Amino acid sequence: MSNLVGSKLDAEIDRLAGQFKEMASKEPSMSERLMNVMVFQEPDRLPVVMQIHDHSARVAGVTVKEICTDPKKLLYAQLCAAVKYKFDTVGGLADAYNFEAEALGAKVFFPEDSFPVILEPLIKEKNDLSRLKVPDFNKDGRGPYVIGASKLYSDKLGEYGFTSAVALAPWSMAVQLRGFNNIIRDIRKNPEFAHKILDFCGDVAEAFIKAQRDALGGGVSMSALGDAFSSIPPISPQIVYDYVIPHTTEVIERLGPTQWTGGYPIVEIPNWKQILEDAAVKSGSLVNMVCNLESDWLPPQEIKEMSNRLHKPWFYGIRAGIISKSTPGQIDEHVKNLIKVLAPGGGCSVFADQIPRDTPPENVHALVDSIKKYGRFPISIE
Amino acid sequence: LIRNPNVKEARFLPADAEGRLVEAIIGGESEASSRATQDLLRSDIPPIEIIRSMGKAMDVVGKKYEAKEYFVPDLVMSAEAMNEGLKSLLPKLQTVGKEFVGKIVIGVCRGDTHDIGKNIVVAMLRGSGFYVIDLGIDVSPQRFIETIKKEKPQIVGASSYISTTIDELRILNEEMKKAGFRRQVKYLIGGASVYPKHVGDVGADAFANDAMEAVEVAKKLVKA
Numbered sequence: 001m002s003n004l005v006g007s008k009l010d011a012e013i014d015r016l017a018g019q020f021k022e023m024a025s026k027e028p029s030m031s032e033r034l035m036n037v038m039v040f041q042e043p044d045r046l047p048v049v050m051q052i053h054d055h056s057a058r059v060a061g062v063t064v065k066e067i068c069t070d071p072k073k074l075l076y077a078q079l080c081a082a083v084k085y086k087f088d089t090v091g092g093l094a095d096a097y098n099f100e101a102e103a104l105g106a107k108v109f110f111p112e113d114s115f116p117v118i119l120e121p122l123i124k125e126k127n128d129l130s131r132l133k134v135p136d137f138n139k140d141g142r143g144p145y146v147i148g149a150s151k152l153y154s155d156k157l158g159e160y161g162f163t164s165a166v167a168l169a170p171w172s173m174a175v176q177l178r179g180f181n182n183i184i185r186d187i188r189k190n191p192e193f194a195h196k197i198l199d200f201c202g203d204v205a206e207a208f209i210k211a212q213r214d215a216l217g218g219g220v221s222m223s224a225l226g227d228a229f230s231s232i233p234p235i236s237p238q239i240v241y242d243y244v245i246p247h248t249t250e251v252i253e254r255l256g257p258t259q260w261t262g263g264y265p266i267v268e269i270p271n272w273k274q275i276l277e278d279a280a281v282k283s284g285s286l287v288n289m290v291c292n293l294e295s296d297w298l299p300p301q302e303i304k305e306m307s308n309r310l311h312k313p314w315f316y317g318i319r320a321g322i323i324s325k326s327t328p329g330q331i332d333e334h335v336k337n338l339i340k341v342l343a344p345g346g347g348c349s350v351f352a353d354q355i356p357r358d359t360p361p362e363n364v365h366a367l368v369d370s371i372k373k374y375g376r377f378p379i380s381i382e
Numbered sequence: 383l384i385r386n387p388n389v390k391e392a393r394f395l396p397a398d399a400e401g402r403l404v405e406a407i408i409g410g411e412s413e414a415s416s417r418a419t420q421d422l423l424r425s426d427i428p429p430i431e432i433i434r435s436m437g438k439a440m441d442v443v444g445k446k447y448e449a450k451e452y453f454v455p456d457l458v459m460s461a462e463a464m465n466e467g468l469k470s471l472l473p474k475l476q477t478v479g480k481e482f483v484g485k486i487v488i489g490v491c492r493g494d495t496h497d498i499g500k501n502i503v504v505a506m507l508r509g510s511g512f513y514v515i516d517l518g519i520d521v522s523p524q525r526f527i528e529t530i531k532k533e534k535p536q537i538v539g540a541s542s543y544i545s546t547t548i549d550e551l552r553i554l555n556e557e558m559k560k561a562g563f564r565r566q567v568k569y570l571i572g573g574a575s576v577y578p579k580h581v582g583d584v585g586a587d588a589f590a591n592d593a594m595e596a597v598e599v600a601k602k603l604v605k606a
Binding site: 054064111113114115117119180181184185187188232233234235236237239267268269270321325356357358 | 410447450452453454455456458459462493495498544545546547548575577579
């Protein structure tokens with residue numbers, strides 16, 4: 001555990017925030033760049049969009065448990081990483097998959113240097129669902145931590161921060177509350193009960209996003225629903241169509257413009273393009289994200305074509321395995337090839353799916369440098 | 383029909399019961415799998431033959447997964463169906479250990495509780511004729527060592543789902559060395575955060591990317 005606490009921690013946060021703002025003030029903001037891409041215009045360059053969780057703890061010399069429980073340690077770690085690697089913005093939570101279950105009363109274990117783990121499903125039996133009530137995220141579980149972190153980002157970074165209101169989409173939340181095998185069994189044997197769980201999860205997601213929006217007086221950069229458990233093959237296309245998309249769509253309709261990342265194939269299946277298209281169109285997600293986790297099967301040309309045809313923005317993930325296991329030269333080449341296809345004309349960009357804890361720092365530098373180098377408009381890559 | 387090789391006088395399994403068992407596992411129907419297994423046992427069929435039938439079914443399931451016709455939920459349901467059938471066989475399996483392809487002690491490493499993949503690997507190994515001692519999740523090196531001492535497996539399998547627990551795979555290797563068992567067992571690793579390069583890093587003998595590969599690798603390790 002880090003001994004950086006109290007006024008020393010506050011002073012470090014202020015110092016790093018000042019350093020970051022000084023760096024960021026020289027260029028257009030992340031929000032500005034992102035917005036340009038999303039409305040199919042060309043910004044000055046592509047935004048550097050990173051998902052950095054436990055790696056930031058490593059950079060900052062704090063434990064994963066600390067960044068998952070203390071908003072100041074979280075901001076400190078994210079600032080350390082942002083300054084070290086010259087990211088475009090600072091933001092994001094370290095652990096987005098356990099808040100709702102914890103606020104509802106699930107027992108959660110916090111390892112010192114790993115992400116929290118739900119010890120047992122909250123909905124063990126059918127009757128358990130009727131006992132659950134939508135939490136008050138201003139006081140239940142780590143709701144205050146999440147809201148506190150959002151306020152802290154906003155206070156310390158102002159326009160240079162990127163404050164998202166984040167909740168789990170109904171499917172991933174259902175997996176967390178019921179357990180994967182149980183919800184799969186419900187779908188097989190009691191689909192009505194599975195839908196009831198997902199309805200409840202939709203209500204919880206709505207309440208969580210609204211609590212975060214309210215805490216910032218509407219000043220969030222984006223609302224987002226995380227849904228990693230809804231990708232294929234962890235679930236089947238049939239489950240995506242029958243359960244994931246309908247329940248997500250319902251929540252997005254209630255929330256207004258919201259980004260959803262889910263329901264997409266991470267390995268090649270015959271009808272992958274149709275599934276991606278249906279998920280994007282039916283859900284009404286503000287931005288669509290996709291990442292191939294198996295070799296390089298996902299052709300960026302196809303994503304670009306789909307994005308242009310549907311006039312929907314798409315972000316293409318640079319997978320964690322490439323970021324952590326390649327050489328800096330390989331990363332540069334990979335990013336270059338993606339940007340060459342995706343970036344021209346706006347509408348598409350790249351993002352780091354996740355920066356694993358053990359990623360060599362030179363790889364992260366290579367990733368950021370290559371996005372900044374090749375993502376400058378007008379795109380001119382041979 | 384399956385011929386029982388251990389009985390001199392040719393004897394055949396009741397076709398419908400075997401067929402029902404295979405179909406139940408492929409379809410992920412636990413109750414049907416259990417009923418079919420019990421019917422086969424009542425017909426005095428040796429457990430090892432029933433396991434071979436289960437293996438046939440899991441082989442079909444694996445091929446369907448590789449063909450992208452099945453997805454993880456299908457694997458989970460089939461694995462559950464097979465395990466349901468195995469419940470009736472387990473008490474009888476202890477006495478027929480020598481008939482198995484090999485013996486493996488398997489578990490999710492300390493600090494990790496993600497076991498969906500491991501459970502599928504266990505089912506596939508059992509279906510392929512391995513005698514599997516499943517230690518479950520969050521297994522300490524000490525527990526692995528105690529089990530190795532007692533069960534004397536040919537293979538030890540450990541998985542890590544999150545990158546922060548990969549070091550546990552190395553620690554297990556070190557502990558096996560200290561306990562003097564390392565040369566007697568082959569060490570197989572896998573899991574979402576594990577890559578082939580980790581074989582060298584943690585001192586394992588082999589890596590498997592998924593359940594189907596785990597079976598193939600385990601077969602090779604037993605023969606090595």
